[in-house]
Amino acid sequence: MTVDLDKYAKPGKSYYIALGLEGSANKLGVGIIKHKLGQLSDSNRAEVLANIRDTYVSPPGEGFLPRDTARHHRNWVVRLIKKALSVAGVKGTDLDCICFTQGPGMGAPLQSVVIAARTLSQLWNLPLVGVNHCVGHIEMGREITRSENPVVLYVSGGNTQVIAYSKQRYRIFGETLDIAVGNCLDRFARTLRIPNDPAPGYNIEQMAKKGKHYVPLPYTVKGMDLSMSGILANIESLAADMFSSKGGKKAVDEETGELITPEDLCFSLQETLFSMLVEITERALAHVQSNQVLIVGGVGSNERLQEMMGLMVRDRKNGSVYSTDERFCIDNGIMIAHAGLLGYRMGQITPLDNTVCTQRFRTDEVFVEWRDD
Amino acid sequence: MTDRLVDEAKLLLRNVSFQIVSQGAEALVFKTNIHPYFNDDQDESSYIIKYRPRKPYRHPKIDKSITKSRTIGEVKFMFKLAKAGIRAPRVVSTDYFNGIIWMEHIGYSLPDGKESTLKNWLWYLEKVRGESLSEEVQRICVEVGYLIGDLHLNDMIHGDLTSSNIMLDKKGPALIDFGLSSYSALPEDKAVDLYVLERAMNSTHADYASEYNSWLLKGYEKAHSDGHYSKQANKSFVEIIKRLEDVRLRGRKRSMIG
Numbered sequence: 001m002t003v004d005l006d007k008y009a010k011p012g013k014s015y016y017i018a019l020g021l022e023g024s025a026n027k028l029g030v031g032i033i034k035h036k037l038g039q040l041s042d043s044n045r046a047e048v049l050a051n052i053r054d055t056y057v058s059p060p061g062e063g064f065l066p067r068d069t070a071r072h073h074r075n076w077v078v079r080l081i082k083k084a085l086s087v088a089g090v091k092g093t094d095l096d097c098i099c100f101t102q103g104p105g106m107g108a109p110l111q112s113v114v115i116a117a118r119t120l121s122q123l124w125n126l127p128l129v130g131v132n133h134c135v136g137h138i139e140m141g142r143e144i145t146r147s148e149n150p151v152v153l154y155v156s157g158g159n160t161q162v163i164a165y166s167k168q169r170y171r172i173f174g175e176t177l178d179i180a181v182g183n184c185l186d187r188f189a190r191t192l193r194i195p196n197d198p199a200p201g202y203n204i205e206q207m208a209k210k211g212k213h214y215v216p217l218p219y220t221v222k223g224m225d226l227s228m229s230g231i232l233a234n235i236e237s238l239a240a241d242m243f244s245s246k247g248g249k250k251a252v253d254e255e256t257g258e259l260i261t262p263e264d265l266c267f268s269l270q271e272t273l274f275s276m277l278v279e280i281t282e283r284a285l286a287h288v289q290s291n292q293v294l295i296v297g298g299v300g301s302n303e304r305l306q307e308m309m310g311l312m313v314r315d316r317k318n319g320s321v322y323s324t325d326e327r328f329c330i331d332n333g334i335m336i337a338h339a340g341l342l343g344y345r346m347g348q349i350t351p352l353d354n355t356v357c358t359q360r361f362r363t364d365e366v367f368v369e370w371r372d373d
Numbered sequence: 374m375t376d377r378l379v380d381e382a383k384l385l386l387r388n389v390s391f392q393i394v395s396q397g398a399e400a401l402v403f404k405t406n407i408h409p410y411f412n413d414d415q416d417e418s419s420y421i422i423k424y425r426p427r428k429p430y431r432h433p434k435i436d437k438s439i440t441k442s443r444t445i446g447e448v449k450f451m452f453k454l455a456k457a458g459i460r461a462p463r464v465v466s467t468d469y470f471n472g473i474i475w476m477e478h479i480g481y482s483l484p485d486g487k488e489s490t491l492k493n494w495l496w497y498l499e500k501v502r503g504e505s506l507s508e509e510v511q512r513i514c515v516e517v518g519y520l521i522g523d524l525h526l527n528d529m530i531h532g533d534l535t536s537s538n539i540m541l542d543k544k545g546p547a548l549i550d551f552g553l554s555s556y557s558a559l560p561e562d563k564a565v566d567l568y569v570l571e572r573a574m575n576s577t578h579a580d581y582a583s584e585y586n587s588w589l590l591k592g593y594e595k596a597h598s599d600g601h602y603s604k605q606a607n608k609s610f611v612e613i614i615k616r617l618e619d620v621r622l623r624g625r626k627r628s629m630i631g
Contacts, residue, residue, distance in 0.1 A: 214432050214434045214435070216434070216438070219435065219438075219439060223533070223553055271432040271435060272435065274430075275428075275431045275432070278430050279398075279428075282398045283398040285398065286396075286397055287398075308430035308431075309430070311429045312428070312430045315375050315426075315429070316375070
């Protein structure tokens with residue numbers, strides 16, 4: 001890597017500080033990051049000054065609606081920013097830039113956060129940097145794990161993509177053809193009325209640990225892409241039979257004859273979905289002849305997924321899996337600050353007129369100027 | 374490739390000596406001189422064994438059903454190819470429970486020691502002999518295109534057409550590796566199949582891709598106009614090419630702006 005990251009450094013200042021605002025779904029995150037001059041390396045790592053998050057939790061059986069989520073973000077954004085600044089011990093005027101999520105995500109929450117970003121920018125006279133949410137996840141994962149050039153599995157409530165870097169773009173090798181894996185888990189949690197606190201996916205993971213019997217479900221990998229809507233419909237109908245008061249046909253395990261429990265369903269759903277994810281990741285690894293995997297996104301904090309990925313990688317020479325914990329896996333402000341700051345250091349500034357956010361913003365549209373390997 | 378997978382294969386293929394040809398994401402490919410059930414010392418022909426190893430990350434039940442259904446799917450596809458007279462390795466034997474397909478070996482060793490896939494052959498000509506656009510290359514590309522045309526006229530889709538999935542020998546080109554194959558009569562699916570090949574040619578043979586691709590399409594057209602098939606074949610060719618132009622424009626991955 002020979003990109004000069006310090007072309008736009010302020011004279012006399014030996015570091016950069018950026019504030020990141022994230023609000024593309026039900027998490028509102030504010031992060032403050034510090035980069036010292038020079039290339040990021042093992043000895044010159046990005047420093048997390050503050051990473052604060054507040055999650056909008058909807059009642060069991062319900063998802064988060066854009067309107068309510070946007071209201072939550074509007075109510076909390078000022079408090080979170082103030083708290084982040086005091087945790088980090090910096091003033092608004094110490095910052096170099098304000099980074100915000102420009103997309104992809106839900107429209108209403110994105111818009112309420114971008115308004116906060118624009119206000120701060122004009123208040124403190126700082127440039128704005130629009131950040132692609134997916135690129136934020138990838139860059140933060142790379143920085144935390146210090147993995148060099150991994151194949152990235154990005155799995156969250158709204159996205160499921162297998163990504164590999166090539167010629168200054170993060171290219172999508174495989175992705176979901178319909179719903180995202182987190183969405184599939186969340187909606188199943190709603191069917192089973194599993195609480196949304198702290199996260200539906202986390203609660204499914206805990207229930208799945210108690211599951212014993214595997215219920216056959218469709219397995220739909222199409223080349224490097226996958227499809228999950230059919231699996232959801234299938235398992236929802238199984239769950240509906242289970243809770244039907246009419247005493248309809250209840251599913252039993254074929255071998256033992258025992259009744260299938262909700263825990264078994266959670267277990268089966270996880271096993272099926274994660275097998276598919278690991279398979280397409282393995283295909284991408286073989287395709288680009290890499291042996292490193294980085295898992296990012298909310299579902300990436302699932303320990304079973306990490307374990308399965310480890311088992312897959314063990315059969316490849318010198319393979320390794322990198323993953324982060326919930327602080328960096330689940331949507332957060334610090335990743336937006338980090339990716340935004342990388343863009344800022346290359347002079348990628350978003351003029352106020354162009355700060356309109358978009359629900360659809362593909363990972364491969366971003367010009368990754370800060371890498372040239 | 375880790376030794377564990379090879380050890381597993383050795384356990385399943387006891388008394389069979391083999392050399393490793395390649396490891397993909399899903400399967401290992403071996404070469405052997407041993408026929409699975411004839412015992413003929415005079416037999417000099419070689420065979421390919423394709424082995425789908427157990428995936429330790431998958432639940433055993435999922436693993437079993439996937440290995441079985443994919444192996445059967447591939448064997449059936451190869452059988453249908455044989456019936457339709459489309460050149461591909463013939464199946465010799467299959468053990469779908471363990472994910473093993475034993476098939477005829479097509480191809481020879483190129484002067485540089487590599488297997489005679491279209492890719493290796495073209496690379497050999499490009500690098501060693503510097504005669505990439507000879508009449509022989511044109512003839513082979515047209516033949517490959519003809520073969521793919523035949524495949525599509527039978528409503529069969531390869532799913533992973535690349536220059537390394539086409540083998541060459543004295544009798545002409547043959548298709549291999551049907552792990553992603555499917556059946557479809559839709560121009561869309563056929564056009565995507567062609568587009569995948571076009572992209573693969575562009576990335577592996579960048580310097581001469583436009584010539585190669587035009588020859589491939591010429592052969593593909595020839596298969597449709599040859600009169601082996603119904604008179605609709607010509608019409609469907611026009612439809613597929615029209616669709617191919619659409620597919621090229623949108624790419625396989627549609628952009629989701631706006």
